[in-house]
Amino acid sequence: MSADWSSGFxxxxxxxxxxxxxxxxxxxxxxxxxxxxxxxxxxLIAATVSVAGDAALLGAAASRVDAVxxxxxxxxxxxxxxxxxxxxxxxSDWMPYDCVTGRWNPIAxxxxxxxxxxxxxxxxxxxxxxxxxxxxxxGAVIAAAFDQVLNVANLMQGAAGPTARLxxxxxxxxxxxxxxxxxxxxxRREERxxxxxxxxxxxxxxxxxxxxxxxxxxxxxxxxxLDR
Numbered sequence: 001m002s003a004d005w006s007s008g009f010x011x012x013x014x015x016x017x018x019x020x021x022x023x024x025x026x027x028x029x030x031x032x033x034x035x036x037x038x039x040x041x042x043x044l045i046a047a048t049v050s051v052a053g054d055a056a057l058l059g060a061a062a063s064r065v066d067a068v069x070x071x072x073x074x075x076x077x078x079x080x081x082x083x084x085x086x087x088x089x090x091x092s093d094w095m096p097y098d099c100v101t102g103r104w105n106p107i108a109x110x111x112x113x114x115x116x117x118x119x120x121x122x123x124x125x126x127x128x129x130x131x132x133x134x135x136x137x138x139g140a141v142i143a144a145a146f147d148q149v150l151n152v153a154n155l156m157q158g159a160a161g162p163t164a165r166l167x168x169x170x171x172x173x174x175x176x177x178x179x180x181x182x183x184x185x186x187x188r189r190e191e192r193x194x195x196x197x198x199x200x201x202x203x204x205x206x207x208x209x210x211x212x213x214x215x216x217x218x219x220x221x222x223x224x225x226l227d228r
Contacts, residue, residue, distance in 0.1 A: 034104045041106035045129050091152055100148045111145055113152050120153035122182040130176070137174040142200060146210040149184040150196040154214055157186045159194045161216040172207040174200060184210070192216045
């Protein structure tokens with residue numbers, strides 16, 4: 001049964017000692033229209049990698065995209081907006097610009113992760129921009145997804161920290177345009193070393209297995225990274 005993130009994600013963050021991070025992350029979030037813009041850009045990316053238009057169509061489209069980009073660039077502040085603005089109870093809320101889960105990042109699918117104790121679970125359907133072998137999801141995309149899923153599993157067990165090693169075993173091709181499920185769980189701790197595993201399911205069959213080593217860190221180190 002899926003847990004409520006408000007009673008899962010945030011308390012786990014606190015139990016890992018991350019309360020020191022919360023004041024640093026308590027700024028106003030960008031408005032919801034940014035998620036709408038990111039979704040529109042995702043559709044643009046999907047069309048760009050699939051279009052077969054003539055030179056006139058492509059040239060006109062490029063000019064229009066350049067004009068929109070120039071208008072947006074004029075509104076980019078220096079320094080740029082807070083990367084970790086805080087608020088919300090899901091990984092997407094806490095990391096809205098993340099390249100895997102970020103709803104404000106157009107290159108993110110985005111992956112939607114839930115906590116189904118003792119596992120982090122993510123359901124996603126990858127489309128043409130994430131293609132590797134013909135009709136299949138790129139292996140690097142799968143690796144990035146596993147990295148986030150395993151990290152969330154560790155976080156929910158109070159063992160947050162960066163990836164030291166991530167190994168994947170590809171057992172079968174993973175198709176595009178098909179519902180997929182990532183599952184990740186923490187297996188054991190050895191002092192600061194955290195060992196986690198996961199698998200990718202297609203219609204209940206495992207196509208990829210993952211094993212990761214993570215290093216639990218003091219929240220003060222994360223705060224220092226945010227201040228850079």
